[in-house]
Amino acid sequence: MGDWMTVTDPESKTLPQYTSETKMSPSSLYSQQVLCSSIPLSKNVHSYFSAFCTEENIEQSISYLDQEQLESSRREMIGLQERDRQLQCKNRNLHQLLKNEKDEVQKLQNIIASRATQYNHDMKRKEREYNKLKERLHQLVMNKKDKKIAMEVLNYVGRADGKRGSWRTGKTEARNEDEMYKILLNDYEYRQKQILMENAELKKVLQQMKKEMISLLSPQKQKPRERADDSTGTVISDVEEDAGELSRESIWDLSCETVREQLTNSIRKQWRILKSHVEKLDNQVSKVHLEGFNDEDVISRQDHEQETEKLELEIQQCKEMIKTQQQLLQQQLATACDDDTTSLLRDCYLLEEKERLKEEWSLFKEQKKNFEKERRSFTEAAIRLGLERKAFEEERASWLKQQFLNMTTFDHQNSENVKLFSAFSGSSDRDTPTLHSRSRQKKPHGVPSGSPVCTSKLTKSLPASPSTSDFCQTRSCASEHSSSINVLNITPEETKPNQVGRECTNQKWSMSSRPGSQEGCYSGCSLAYTSSHVEKDDLP
Amino acid sequence: MNFSEVFKLSSLLCKFSPDGKYLASCVQYRLVVRDANTLQILQLYTCLDQIQHLEWSADSLFILCALYKRGLVQVWSLEQPEWHCKIDEGSAGLVASSWSPDGRHILNTTEFHLRITVWSLCTKSVSYIKYPKACQQGITFTRDGRYLALAERRDCRDYVSIFVCSDWQLLRHFDTDTQDLAGIEWAPNGCVLAVWDSCLEYKVLLYSLDGRLLSAFCAYEWSLGIKSVAWSPSSQFLAIGSYDGKVRILNHVTWKMITEFEHPATVNNPKIVVYKEAEKSPPLGHLAFPPPRAATGPLTSSESKYEIASMPVSLQTLKPATDRANPRIGVGALAFSPDNYFLATRNDSVPNAVWIWDIRKLRLLAVLEQLCTVRAFQWGPQQPRLAICTGGSKVYLWSPAGCVSVQVPGEGDFQVLSLCWHPSGDSLALLSKDHFCLCFLEMEKGVRMAFGQRGDCT
Numbered sequence: 001m002g003d004w005m006t007v008t009d010p011e012s013k014t015l016p017q018y019t020s021e022t023k024m025s026p027s028s029l030y031s032q033q034v035l036c037s038s039i040p041l042s043k044n045v046h047s048y049f050s051a052f053c054t055e056e057n058i059e060q061s062i063s064y065l066d067q068e069q070l071e072s073s074r075r076e077m078i079g080l081q082e083r084d085r086q087l088q089c090k091n092r093n094l095h096q097l098l099k100n101e102k103d104e105v106q107k108l109q110n111i112i113a114s115r116a117t118q119y120n121h122d123m124k125r126k127e128r129e130y131n132k133l134k135e136r137l138h139q140l141v142m143n144k145k146d147k148k149i150a151m152e153v154l155n156y157v158g159r160a161d162g163k164r165g166s167w168r169t170g171k172t173e174a175r176n177e178d179e180m181y182k183i184l185l186n187d188y189e190y191r192q193k194q195i196l197m198e199n200a201e202l203k204k205v206l207q208q209m210k211k212e213m214i215s216l217l218s219p220q221k222q223k224p225r226e227r228a229d230d231s232t233g234t235v236i237s238d239v240e241e242d243a244g245e246l247s248r249e250s251i252w253d254l255s256c257e258t259v260r261e262q263l264t265n266s267i268r269k270q271w272r273i274l275k276s277h278v279e280k281l282d283n284q285v286s287k288v289h290l291e292g293f294n295d296e297d298v299i300s301r302q303d304h305e306q307e308t309e310k311l312e313l314e315i316q317q318c319k320e321m322i323k324t325q326q327q328l329l330q331q332q333l334a335t336a337c338d339d340d341t342t343s344l345l346r347d348c349y350l351l352e353e354k355e356r357l358k359e360e361w362s363l364f365k366e367q368k369k370n371f372e373k374e375r376r377s378f379t380e381a382a383i384r385l386g387l388e389r390k391a392f393e394e395e396r397a398s399w400l401k402q403q404f405l406n407m408t409t410f411d412h413q414n415s416e417n418v419k420l421f422s423a424f425s426g427s428s429d430r431d432t433p434t435l436h437s438r439s440r441q442k443k444p445h446g447v448p449s450g451s452p453v454c455t456s457k458l459t460k461s462l463p464a465s466p467s468t469s470d471f472c473q474t475r476s477c478a479s480e481h482s483s484s485i486n487v488l489n490i491t492p493e494e495t496k497p498n499q500v501g502r503e504c505t506n507q508k509w510s511m512s513s514r515p516g517s518q519e520g521c522y523s524g525c526s527l528a529y530t531s532s533h534v535e536k537d538d539l540p
Numbered sequence: 541m542n543f544s545e546v547f548k549l550s551s552l553l554c555k556f557s558p559d560g561k562y563l564a565s566c567v568q569y570r571l572v573v574r575d576a577n578t579l580q581i582l583q584l585y586t587c588l589d590q591i592q593h594l595e596w597s598a599d600s601l602f603i604l605c606a607l608y609k610r611g612l613v614q615v616w617s618l619e620q621p622e623w624h625c626k627i628d629e630g631s632a633g634l635v636a637s638s639w640s641p642d643g644r645h646i647l648n649t650t651e652f653h654l655r656i657t658v659w660s661l662c663t664k665s666v667s668y669i670k671y672p673k674a675c676q677q678g679i680t681f682t683r684d685g686r687y688l689a690l691a692e693r694r695d696c697r698d699y700v701s702i703f704v705c706s707d708w709q710l711l712r713h714f715d716t717d718t719q720d721l722a723g724i725e726w727a728p729n730g731c732v733l734a735v736w737d738s739c740l741e742y743k744v745l746l747y748s749l750d751g752r753l754l755s756a757f758c759a760y761e762w763s764l765g766i767k768s769v770a771w772s773p774s775s776q777f778l779a780i781g782s783y784d785g786k787v788r789i790l791n792h793v794t795w796k797m798i799t800e801f802e803h804p805a806t807v808n809n810p811k812i813v814v815y816k817e818a819e820k821s822p823p824l825g826h827l828a829f830p831p832p833r834a835a836t837g838p839l840t841s842s843e844s845k846y847e848i849a850s851m852p853v854s855l856q857t858l859k860p861a862t863d864r865a866n867p868r869i870g871v872g873a874l875a876f877s878p879d880n881y882f883l884a885t886r887n888d889s890v891p892n893a894v895w896i897w898d899i900r901k902l903r904l905l906a907v908l909e910q911l912c913t914v915r916a917f918q919w920g921p922q923q924p925r926l927a928i929c930t931g932g933s934k935v936y937l938w939s940p941a942g943c944v945s946v947q948v949p950g951e952g953d954f955q956v957l958s959l960c961w962h963p964s965g966d967s968l969a970l971l972s973k974d975h976f977c978l979c980f981l982e983m984e985k986g987v988r989m990a991f992g993q994r995g996d997c998t
Contacts, residue, residue: 112762116740120719124696138654141631149630153615154623157661160599160642168707176704176711183686184749187731195793 206267213270217277543949544579544978547572552958552971553591557600560963562618564603565976566591571605571616576962579978585616588626593636597643598685602661604646606637613637613646615661627659640705641685656690658708667708673698675738677723682730687711687749689733691724700724700735702751712751718743722766729775732792736780739764744780746795755795759788764867770874770883777899781871785887789902799902803871803887803895808852813906815846815943816853817936844911844934844945855890855909875917877924882940884926886914894928896938908938916958922965929956935970935979948977 289301333346553566556576563574569590573583585605593606605614611634615625633651640647646659653674658667672678673691680689685705692699698721702712720738727734732754737743742765746754757780759765764783771778777798778790787801807814820843860867873886882905883897891913898905912930919926928936933954936945948954948970954977960969968979 123720127696134652134654137652141654149628149632151625151627151659151666153625153661156663157602157617157644159662160644168709172707173709176707176709179686179704180711180749184731187729191793 203263206263210263210267210270213267213274217270217273541946541982542980544980546950546954546975546977547579549971549974549976550590551592552973553594554960554969554971554976555594555596556960556962556969557596558598558963559600561600563969563978564594564596566594566605571603573603573618576967583616583618583621585614585621587614588612595637595639597639598641599643602639602643604637604639606634608634613648613659615646625661629657632657638679640688641681642705645705645708647679669701669703673721675720675722677725680724680726680733681705682726683728684730687726687730689724689726691721691735693721700733700747700751702733702749714747714751716745716747717753717756718745723769725769725771727771727775727778727792728773732775734769734771734778736766736769739766739783741765742782744769744778744790746778757788757790757795757797759797760784764870767870767872767888768874770876772876772880772883772899773878774880776880777876779874779876779883779885781874781885783867783870785870785889787871787874787883787885787897801883801885801895801897801904803885803890805857805890806852806854807904807907809904810851812904814849814851814853815906815908815938816849817844817908817910817945818847819844819911843947846908846943846945849909853907853909855893855907857890858888860889873914873917875919875926877919877926878921879924882919882924882926884917884919886917892930894926894938896926906938906943908936908943910936915956918959918961920961920965920968921963925965927959927961927968929959929970931955931957935959935968937981946979948979950977 547565548567549565550568551566555564556562557564561576562582563576563579565572565574569587571583571585571587571591571594572581573585574581585603587605587607589607589610589612591605592608593604595604595606596602597604601618603616603618605616606612607614611629611632613627613629613634615627617623627646627648629648629650632654634648635651635653636649638647639645640658644661646661648657648659649655649672650657653672656669656672656679658669660666669690671692671694673693675691678691681687682689688703688705690701690703692701698716698718700712700714700716700721701710703709704711716735718735718737719741722736722738724733724735726732731749733747733749735745735747742759742761742763744757744766746756748754759780759782766780766782768781769778770781776792778792779787780790781787785803787803788797789799789801790796791798858868860869868891869889870887871885872888873884875884876882876899877884881899883899885895885897887893887895892911893907893909894914894917895904896906896908897903908928910928910930912932915929915931917926917928924939926938928938930936933948933956934945935948935956937943948956954970954975955972956970957973958971960971962968966981968981970977970979
């Protein structure tokens with residue numbers, strides 16, 4: 001501690017100088033270091049300095065701080081030393097314990113060894129005694145003559161192999177030895193054969209592996225040619241070697257030391273090449289991942305991970321579902337108290353299901369049939385409807401015709417219609433005025449009520465009728481006709497339009513070239529058109 | 541499945557002849573030979589005393605009956621019923637007796653394992669083998685019957701002698717590096733002999749036919765070691781069951797361990813099928829007796845079925861007494877299926893379960909948990925079918941297609957203590973304390989009567 005006093009020598013005023021203080025003895029190097037370590041605190045100290053240190057009492061404050069640091073470091077050191085002492089104590093104790101245990105073990109082992117020898121010794125002693133007893137007894141037994149030791153047999157049996165017994169001679173001994181060795185040799189030869197076969201198979205496998213490895217690596221030879229010339233070099237050399245090896249092997253036929261070594265070495269080489277190749281590929285793949293080029297082909301790691309997480313979740317859920325279902329199943333099955341009832345129950349369930357399925361199936365079939373029926377009926381109905389419509393149209397047409405006919409018969413004196421008829425048949429226009437005049441006279445009586453209605457109906461109805469070109473024409477002519485009719489009714493003086501209309505109709509009619517009754521119908525300029533279906537299906 | 545009538549039996553002595561035509565059973569001192577299919581009595585022989593051991597000769601012509609209490613062995617012929625043979629060991633006593641593979645020699649082990657006497661039925665010659673070892677499995681013949689390996693103990697050391705069976709000449713004699721040899725067994729191909737040490741030390745030694753040591757395997761030190769050993773039928777694998785509850789499989793090429801099979805008390809792998817035996821609910825009106833304790837006593841004669849348990853499954857464990865010898869822990873029973881595809885094991889600390897392992901994939905395939913302790917299981921001789929009995933009145937069958945639990949019909953008190961397959965695999969003899977019956981398995985293709993589907997099987 002005296003060294004500390006030298007540190008606070010007024011010679012050294014600034015902190016940094018403490019470190020270079022040469023007066024410090026080597027023993028106080030530690031304390032010097034402690035001091036150095038406290039130098040980084042100087043910054044804080046500076047601020048502190050500003051608080052209580054002024055120009056005047058720098059020295060004082062410095063000495064004061066030094067004292068504080070000294071104390072703290074001193075305290076630390078003491079604490080650490082204590083700890084060190086304690087740990088060393090513990091260590092010593094443990095060592096002692098270990099030593100004790102080891103000693104005990106050694107002692108026990110010695111005990112066992114000594115006991116064993118003792119036991120063996122005793123045993124031997126006892127055995128010697130026992131042998132003596134046996135000898136004694138043997139003598140006694142041999143001496144007793146009254147109890148004969150003998151075998152009585154009715155007659156001697158032949159040998160098992162039918163041969164006669166042989167005398168024991170030296171020859172037989174030799175023969176026995178020979179036989180024994182023969183047996184042994186046979187066994188060894190058999191085993192050696194087995195091992196050779198195994199070896200041959202294994203060698204074949206190794207050769208195959210080697211070839212396959214070479215073939216695996218050779219297609220990539222073009223690519224890594226730039227990268228690893230030595231690998232290709234070794235491959236090529238290996239191939240050459242192989243050719244040599246194969247020929248050699250086939251000639252020498254296995255079990256040659258050098259051949260074996262070569263095979264194993266070449267396989268090891270190939271394997272190393274393959275391994276490095278695979279590692280390179282792995283690196284490439286990882287690089288691709290990191291660089292992230294070709295985003296379309298390669299999914300980003302995050303997405304990939306997300307996907308895998310999703311899939312794992314799904315798998316988990318599915319597994320849980322399966323588990324619960326299994327449990328339920330087992331519960332159901334386990335509630336059965338007997339094997340028979342469980343199997344019965346199972347069958348029952350199956351039967352139930354079958355029944356249900358059958359019912360549903362039959363229902364389904366019925367429905368299907370019904371649907372079919374309905375469809376058929378619908379189609380039939382449609383057909384019927386169509387037919388009916390046709391019939392109706394025919395009826396209407398006939399009715400109209402009738403009407404027309406009636407009208408015409410009604411207006412018999414009025415030769416207009418007749419004229420019209422004749423007009424249909426291609427008569428001249430001369431007759432028309434007379435016709436018209438007649439019609440003018442007659443018509444107002446006959447059908448005034450009906451006509452406007454009819455015509456209106458006509459006009460109304462005619463556009464609504466389904467049309468073909470012919471129908472249009474007839475319609476138009478009919479409408480014109482109607483207009484002409486109107487004209488006929490209302491303005492008897494207007495002959496020209498009538499003529500026109502008639503001409504029209506003539507024209508139209510000739511174009512349409514309609515047969516029979518229809519003509520009659522239209523020629524009558526039927527005021528009695530009630531139906532909208534002017535067109536008749538018998539139009540060509 | 542058809543069950544035959546129930547017949548009398550004593551001492552669980554009931555064996556099929558190797559050619560599959562006959563069935564020999566003992567009732568006290570009588571030996572009854574029946575036809576294997578119709579169970580009609582064909583021959584009846586009477587021995588001098590109660591029979592303790594019964595064995596067919598390999599060519600199915602002779603039957604050996606050993607009477608240990610009297611020190612006698614009586615041999616009967618099927619071809620000539622009036623032929624008889626009696627071997628008297630006299631004061632030497634008799635503890636074990638067996639046929640040689642050629643069917644013409646009988647090996648008797650005298651009391652205290654003093655010696656093995658080889659009696660010949662063809663000649664008057666007698667051979668003696670000294671110092672046989674008194675252990676779990678000291679004699680083993682190769683499958684083709686050429687060689688005999690015998691464990692011996694001389695001067696506190698273990699030896700193995702290999703004899704040629706045709707003339708009983710000693711071929712090889714070597715010592716083994718074992719503390720206390722517990723068993724020896726030939727591989728099915730007859731070229732390798734497995735030798736293992738007692739449970740105090742985990743050690744398996746593999747010797748070639750000519751006596752060379754091929755390999756030694758030791759999984760761990762100090763703790764209790766090997767409990768059971770089994771070769772796979774193709775000689776490719778050697779399965780070693782140990783007291784730590786694991787089975788270690790060694791392969792025949794390197795004789796190193798290729799895998800370990802553990803037998804934990806909790807099974808939690810959804811690929812494994814665990815069949816639990818469950819009682820079907822008893823019929824109404826059945827009196828509710830106090831239920832018997834699970835480990836002892838047989839089940840009441842109610843039906844049971846297998847249910848597939850859902851993961852995780854915890855099996856019943858048994859806490860063994862740690863201060864006693866021969867604790868009930870570890871893999872005590874091991875058996876490979878005849879097609880080499882499966883291995884059935886039992887961990888004694890989980891005594892109600894049988895574990896079935898797939899050897900092609902080297903992993904656990906199925907676990908069958910019964911309601912009682914598994915007493916015995918045996919694979920069928922032709923197909924991979926495992927028959928299990930637990931001391932109850934049911935026999936259990938497992939096959940890769942499924943498993944089934946079958947109640948033995950009758951008054952319901954037939955407690956199956958042991959079972960024995962017919963050499964063709966078509967039928968199964970179920971043995972109880974006083975009776976036995978035959979179970980015929982229908983073997984029509986496409987008829988899966990015996991094996992229901994996975995799930996509820998009856």
